[in-house]
Amino acid sequence: MSDTVTDENSAAPAAKPKRPKALSMIMIGEQTQALFESARLAKENGEKVGWSASIFPQEIAETLGLVVLYPENHSAGIAARHQADPFLQECEGPLGYSNDLCAYAKVNLTYSSVLAGESEVELPDGGKMVRPDFLLLTNNICNQLTKWYENLARQLDIPIFFIDTCYNPYDYVTETRVRYVRAQIDQLIRDLCEFTGKTWDDEKFRKIMKISQCNSYLWERANNLMDRKPSPLSGFELFNYMSCMVCNRGKESTTALLEQLNAEIEQHIAEGTSTYPVEEQFRVSWDGIACWPYLRHNLHTLKEYGINMVASSYGKAWAIEYDDLDGMARAYCFASTNGDNASTMISRRLEALKKFGCEGTIYHVNRSCKVMDCQMMEVQRQLSALAGVPFTSFDGDQADYRNYSEAQFETRLQGLVEVMTQNKEAKENG
Amino acid sequence: MADLQTNLALLEAACRNPRAQLDSYLAQGKKVIGCFPAYTPEELVYASGMIPMGLWGGHTELKLAKSYLPAFACPIMQSNLEFGLNGTYKGLSAVIIPALCDTLRCMTQNWRFGVPSIPMIPIVYPQNRKSPASVEYLISEYESVLVMLSTITGQMMSEKALCDAIDVYNAHNDVIREFAALANDHLDVITPKVRHAVMKSAFFFSKDQHTAIVKELISGLKQLPVYSFTGKKVILTGITGEPDELLDILAENEIAVVGDDLAQEMRQYRTDTPEKGGGGLRRLALQWNSRHGCSLIHEDGKPRGTMLVSLCKENGASGVMNCLMKFCDPEEYDQPFFEADLVAAGYHTLTIEVDTQNTSYEQIRTRVQAFCEML
Ligand code: SF4
Ligand code: SF4
Numbered sequence: 001m002s003d004t005v006t007d008e009n010s011a012a013p014a015a016k017p018k019r020p021k022a023l024s025m026i027m028i029g030e031q032t033q034a035l036f037e038s039a040r041l042a043k044e045n046g047e048k049v050g051w052s053a054s055i056f057p058q059e060i061a062e063t064l065g066l067v068v069l070y071p072e073n074h075s076a077g078i079a080a081r082h083q084a085d086p087f088l089q090e091c092e093g094p095l096g097y098s099n100d101l102c103a104y105a106k107v108n109l110t111y112s113s114v115l116a117g118e119s120e121v122e123l124p125d126g127g128k129m130v131r132p133d134f135l136l137l138t139n140n141i142c143n144q145l146t147k148w149y150e151n152l153a154r155q156l157d158i159p160i161f162f163i164d165t166c167y168n169p170y171d172y173v174t175e176t177r178v179r180y181v182r183a184q185i186d187q188l189i190r191d192l193c194e195f196t197g198k199t200w201d202d203e204k205f206r207k208i209m210k211i212s213q214c215n216s217y218l219w220e221r222a223n224n225l226m227d228r229k230p231s232p233l234s235g236f237e238l239f240n241y242m243s244c245m246v247c248n249r250g251k252e253s254t255t256a257l258l259e260q261l262n263a264e265i266e267q268h269i270a271e272g273t274s275t276y277p278v279e280e281q282f283r284v285s286w287d288g289i290a291c292w293p294y295l296r297h298n299l300h301t302l303k304e305y306g307i308n309m310v311a312s313s314y315g316k317a318w319a320i321e322y323d324d325l326d327g328m329a330r331a332y333c334f335a336s337t338n339g340d341n342a343s344t345m346i347s348r349r350l351e352a353l354k355k356f357g358c359e360g361t362i363y364h365v366n367r368s369c370k371v372m373d374c375q376m377m378e379v380q381r382q383l384s385a386l387a388g389v390p391f392t393s394f395d396g397d398q399a400d401y402r403n404y405s406e407a408q409f410e411t412r413l414q415g416l417v418e419v420m421t422q423n424k425e426a427k428e429n430g
Numbered sequence: 431m432a433d434l435q436t437n438l439a440l441l442e443a444a445c446r447n448p449r450a451q452l453d454s455y456l457a458q459g460k461k462v463i464g465c466f467p468a469y470t471p472e473e474l475v476y477a478s479g480m481i482p483m484g485l486w487g488g489h490t491e492l493k494l495a496k497s498y499l500p501a502f503a504c505p506i507m508q509s510n511l512e513f514g515l516n517g518t519y520k521g522l523s524a525v526i527i528p529a530l531c532d533t534l535r536c537m538t539q540n541w542r543f544g545v546p547s548i549p550m551i552p553i554v555y556p557q558n559r560k561s562p563a564s565v566e567y568l569i570s571e572y573e574s575v576l577v578m579l580s581t582i583t584g585q586m587m588s589e590k591a592l593c594d595a596i597d598v599y600n601a602h603n604d605v606i607r608e609f610a611a612l613a614n615d616h617l618d619v620i621t622p623k624v625r626h627a628v629m630k631s632a633f634f635f636s637k638d639q640h641t642a643i644v645k646e647l648i649s650g651l652k653q654l655p656v657y658s659f660t661g662k663k664v665i666l667t668g669i670t671g672e673p674d675e676l677l678d679i680l681a682e683n684e685i686a687v688v689g690d691d692l693a694q695e696m697r698q699y700r701t702d703t704p705e706k707g708g709g710g711l712r713r714l715a716l717q718w719n720s721r722h723g724c725s726l727i728h729e730d731g732k733p734r735g736t737m738l739v740s741l742c743k744e745n746g747a748s749g750v751m752n753c754l755m756k757f758c759d760p761e762e763y764d765q766p767f768f769e770a771d772l773v774a775a776g777y778h779t780l781t782i783e784v785d786t787q788n789t790s791y792e793q794i795r796t797r798v799q800a801f802c803e804m805l
Contacts, residue, residue, distance in 0.1 A: 096766035100502065100757055139557065143532045146557060146728050147763035154732045154767060162728070164558035166567075167529040169538050176570035180556065183563030342539035365500055370759065373500050374507075374536030378543050 019275070024261040028241055031253050035069070036128040042067040043130050048196050051129075051152070052136035053145050054246045055335050056163070057328055059212050060189060061136065062250035063205040064198040068136060070247050074111075074129050075104035079399035080292040083124045087111065088400060090121050102368040103399035105148040112152055134158050134195060140165035140332055140339040142371040159195065161188050165333045169341050173333040181329035208250040209323065216321055218258035219245050225265045226310040227356050230280035232268035235309035236299055237275060239290050281306030282420050283357050285349070287380070287391075288364030288372055293401035294409075301410055305417045311356040345379050346386070353387045359420045361391035362413070367403040390423070392416040434650030437643050438624060441631035448483070449518070451634040455481045456521050461582060464525035464548070465633070466534065467506065467669070468693040468726060471526070471553065471572060473703070473714060476637065477595035478579045478587045484633025485510050485525065486670060486694055489786050490518075498540045504757045505786045506669070507533050514545040523582045524549040526575065530726040531760050551578045557728040559719045568715040592710030596703045602637045603699045605644045609651075610689065610696065614745060616651050617659040617686040622677035625687055629695040630672075659686055662805040665741050667691040667734075667768070668753035668761060670784060675791045676753075682795075683802040688745040691738060692753065697724050725760040734764055735771020742777050748805045749778035756785040778804050 039049050050061060050068040061068045078084050084107050091106040092099045095113060099106075113119040115131040123129075137149045137160050146162075153160045163184045166177050189200055222241070225232060241261060244254040268274055286309040291298055302309065322331040334340065353361070363380055365373050380391045392412045397403035432440070444451050455462050461480040465472055472482035487506035494515035495508050513519050525548055529535045541550040553571050556564035580586055609628060613620035620628075628647065632640045661684030671677065671692050680687065690696045703717040721727055723737040738750055750772055754761055769779045780801040782794055 096769065098754075098759075098762040098765070101759055101762055105763075143530075143535070144759055144763070147725070147760055150728065150730070150732060151763055151767065153730065160730065162558045162560075164556055164561070164564070164728075166554050166556070167535045169529065169552035169554065174570070174574075176567050180561070180563045180567035184558055184561045187561060342543065367502060369532075370503065370757075371532035371535060374503050374533050375498075375539040377498055377500075378540055382543070 022261075022264050022275075024257055024264055025240065027253075027257045027260060028244055031248055031251075031257060032243060034253070035067070035247055039067045039069055039130045040128065048133035049130055050134045050136050051132040053138045053141060053149070055140050055332065056136045056138045057185065057332055058247075059205065059208045059250045059328070060185070060192070062208045062212075063201065064192060064196065066192075066196060066198065068247075069129055069132070070243075071108040071111075071129070072104045073243055073246050075107040075399055076289075076292050078107050078111075078124065079103065079401070080295060081124070082293060082401070084293065084399055084401060086121045088402075090119050094119065099400075102142075102144045102148070103397055104368065105144060107399060109148065109151060109155075112155055116155055118155070132156065132158060134192075135160045137162045138165050138332065139167075140335055142369070143167075144369075144371070161192055161195075163188060163332070165339060168333060168339055168344075171341065171343050173330050177333050178326060178330045181333055182326055185325055185329055209328075211252055211255060212250045213321065213323070215245065215249055215251075215254045215258060218255065218262060222258060222261050222265060223311075224355075225262070225269065228269055229283070229357060230274055231276060231283065231308050231310045232265045232274050234274070234276040234299075235286070235312070236290065236295065238312070276308045278303055278306050280308045282359050282417065282424075283308055283310045284360045284362055284416075284420075285309065285311040285353055285356065285358045286362050286364070287312075287349070287376065288366050289369070289398040291364055291366075291396035291404060292398055294396065294404050294406070297406055297409065301413055305413065307413070307417070309362070311352040311358055342375055342379050342382075345375075346383050349379070349383050350386050353383070353389060358387075358389060359423065360389050360416050362416065363391055363393040364398075365393050365395050367395065367397040368400060369398065390416060390419040431646055431649075434619070434647060434654075437647050437650065438619075438627070440643065441647075442624070442627040444631045444634040445627045448634045452483060452521055455483075455636075461523040462521065463551075463579070463582075464519055464522040466510065466525060466527040466537070468528065468530060468724075469555065469698060469718070469721070470528055471575060471714060472637070473592065473595040473599050473710075474572060474575055474579060474587065475526070476598065477591040477710075478576070478583050479585065479591070480523065480579070480583065481636055482526075483522070484630075484694075485513070485519070486630070486633065487786050488513070489673065492787065494544075498544055499536075502757050503533050503536075504755050505784075506755065507537050509786060511537065511540055511544065514541060514548065519545075519548060522548050524551050524578065526551045526553060528552075529554045531758075533757075533759075549578070549582075551575055555718060555727075559728070565712065565715045565719065568718055569711045572711045572714060589710060596710055596713060598638050598641070600702045600705075602632065602641045602644075603702050605641050605648070606632070606696075606699045609644050609648055612648055612651050614686075614688045615656045616654055617661075617688070618657040619651065619654065622671075622680045622685070622687040623674050626671055626674070626677055626695070629690075629692075660684075661686055662749070662802055663688040663745065663747045664805070665689045665691065665738060665745065665747045665750045666695075666753055667738060667750055668693070668784065669755040669758055670694040671751075671753045672784060673786055673788075675788075676782065676784070676794060679791060679795050679798050680751075683798055685798070685802055685805075688747050689741045691723065691734070691741060693724065693726065697721075725758075725764045732764065732767040732771075735768035738768055738772055739775040739777065742772075742775075747777075749780065749801065751801070752779060752781040753784045754781050756783050 052068045054072045087107040087110040090110045248254045322328045394409045394412045463475045464485045475482035487509035495512040527538045538552045701721045723734045
């Protein structure tokens with residue numbers, strides 16, 4: 001899951017005519033570059049660099065001063081820039097993987113195979129996703145990550161530091177899960193210190209935790225400001241900021257960035273402007289990851305009908321709140337939208353549909369991602385009945401460009417618009 | 431004591447018609463709990479005085495399941511859900527679903543809402559087995575399962591019943607391993623299809639009954655002269671080596687199955703519950719921690735290839751047939767590594783897509799023929 005594409009080639013196209021890039025967007029590009037640069041420098045200095053799952057307690061690495069990069073995020077960038085093809089071909093060909101697997105994994109396994117000297121695909125970014133010395137793994141997102149990281153670990157002969165967050169079939173995090181996860185966090189800190197030669201500093205951790213909490217708050221706040229009608233932002237733009245929560249959650253640079261973003265949104269609200277380029281006719285929620293290779297087509301089609309995506313199912317996934325290690329354990333069990341049962345999913349979505357005044361849901365049947373799709377039909381049915389708003393789905397993939405049909409997306413959207421229009425008219429006519 | 435052929439026919443019949451087994455247990459006044467793949471803690475069901483029965487899909491036309499699962503969910507889960515939705519599983523008192531993969535995670539929820547007449551009991555196994563805390567956690571998961579089971583029986587399970595159940599299951603493991611070893615001396619009788627039926631039928635009998643039947647089988651086999659098999663020998667790996675049409679193609683090509691690493695077959699039997707280590711629940715948790723070489727259980731180093739190489743060596747196989755369940759991502763991630771390990775050790779491999787919804791086997795037939803020539 002996860003991700004966002006945040007650099008100079010940002011995936012969300014700006015409205016035409018081009019408006020000047022918002023300062024917060026420039027900041028996020030810089031932050032991303034800075035992370036890659038610090039990874040390069042760390043390597044140069046003989047420091048160990050890690051690769052991490054997107055909802056791993058990033059605060060741990062931050063406290064230890066370790067540089068960590070994020071494969072899911074990186075694969076999303078490659079896909080959004082339409083550079084995935086040679087990676088997918090290599091993965092399904094010479095590397096012998098099934099095309100059924102998550103396309104983030106496929107892109108990354110090829111990338112790592114190049115780093116290991118076993119493949120020769122040209123790296124479009126020149127290899128800035130530097131070869132990792134260790135892996136940080138959680139399975140709160142999905143189980144595919146566990147398998148993907150097992151493979152990376154063997155291919156690159158590096159250790160995995162793993163926190164098993166356990167799928168949560170209940171409506172709350174059981175206390176036994178909290179104990180298990182907490183014990184793993186403690187062990188992981190000890191093991192990681194031993195492996196990297198770093199020392200744990202409680203005081204620093206408390207500080208990072210505070211920063212992280214502040215960032216979570218700011219992130220949630222920015223998301224919440226989308227409740228204004230019309231919305232101050234074109235909703236897809238928020239995807240572009242997600243990397244600061246995925247990759248830099250415990251950093252002050254993220255605080256500055258999110259403060260700037262909040263200020264920009266507030267300014268739009270004050271001035272009655274919006275980055276959404278046309279009049280907002282309909283407000284919808286988007287369920288699932290963006291369809292990175294076709295973001296432009298998605299946006300273009302939505303815009304034709306004046307549909308703005310004001311809520312997404314996982315914008316809040318990184319709004320992780322806690323104030324100690326036990327709290328951290330509990331929060332990371334409950335953080336991802338994928339590690340939770342259907343009732344939790346439904347209640348979170350219902351809250352969002354209401355809060356943001358959504359008139360429909362577009363749900364991305366993401367060919368890569370079984371965990372997000374295999375219970376979504378039932379979730380959408382129930383959600384639609386509870387919220388009284390229609391939904392539509394379309395087939396796509398967050399990174400494999402072969403699994404999308406422009407015609408299908410257009411037809412499905414048309415269908416949704418018809419129902420939303422009827423609903424609107426019915427409402428207006430009392 | 432029934433003779434060899436009668437016993438084999440009994441086991442094959444159970445595989446052909448599990449519903450009859452279910453009905454016969456229900457007619458005896460027993461309660462039956464459906465056990466999804468894989469590693470469902472059957473001992474807890476057994477110790478609670480009920481019959482655990484395996485639910486491993488089957489050939490059926492998918493209709494109702496289409497409103498719950500996308501086309502790219504594995505065929506096992508598609509048909510399990512179809513059977514749940516269309517009433518085929520009526521009579522089960524509950525199902526237990528272990529959330530071992532992403533599809534299974536979702537199945538817990540689909541079942542909960544789609545088949546409310548049969549309660550769903552989830553279990554989430556720990557995957558970080560290097561953490562000592564995983565044992566306490568798993569015990570608590572077992573305890574949750576037990577609480578839900580006790581609402582069905584109205585009774586509490588006793589420690590003694592659990593220890594007895596563990597003995598029954600360990601004894602069953604033992605007898606299945608003995609059968610598997612002995613089967614290789616009688617490959618004329620124990621064809622791939624027959625071997626599969628013996629293994630799979632365990633899901634449709636109370637384990638003590640199955641042990642008794644397989645014991646008789648073993649003594650029947652022992653009375654036969656050792657058969658010197660001249661065909662090719664392979665190991666099967668994957669989730670299931672099904673359906674029979676596939677196994678018949680092996681037999682047609684004089685290929686024998688001399689060992690397996692299938693989740694539906696030997697994976698579950700190769701690790702016993704330790705005799706010591708604490709109370710029953712703790713011992714079961716320790717068994718989970720020593721399971722090995724399975725795509726559904728996280729382990730460092732991708733050890734499955736090495737394990738398959740030893741399986742080939744020990745059983746005189748010259749290749750491995752990977753029965754790759756369609757859309758099974760845990761297996762798909764393992765495949766490139768164990769194939770490479772096998773090839774490096776000089777063994778041939780063939781991957782066949784397993785799809786119980788399949789109706790045509792011509793392509794598979796051609797590929798098996800070509801594989802056979804390589805062996
Ligand atoms: S399978 Fe889904 S949740 Fe897992 S990494 Fe891929 S897209 Fe993300
Ligand atoms: S995907 Fe594989 S492991 Fe998961 S339920 Fe299907 S066959 Fe079993």
